[in-house]
């Protein structure tokens with residue numbers, strides 16, 4: 001069967017239905033293996049104050065933020081790029 005991507009745009013292989021996660025931006029429900037996962041460390045303090053405090057030797061706590069993006073939002077925010085036919089055949093890169 002002709003298909004656009006080797007992985008069909010997902011990382012589930014022959015597994016069945018996956019649980020869905022809401023997109024962090026538009027709240028669309030996306031299968032977990034299709035959604036693009038982004039993990040960031042976010043500080044409680046604003047960047048300018050944080051730099052000053054760190055220069056003074058303070059240790060600022062950070063928290064981990066895990067976000068899932070649907071494909072539309074991932075492309076809009078540049079997490080994934082639209083790739084040519086030849087490039088798509090290469091292994092899908094997780095965002």
Ligand SMILES: [Zn+2]
Pocket residue numbers: 023024025026027028069070071072073074
């Ligand atoms: Zn979205």
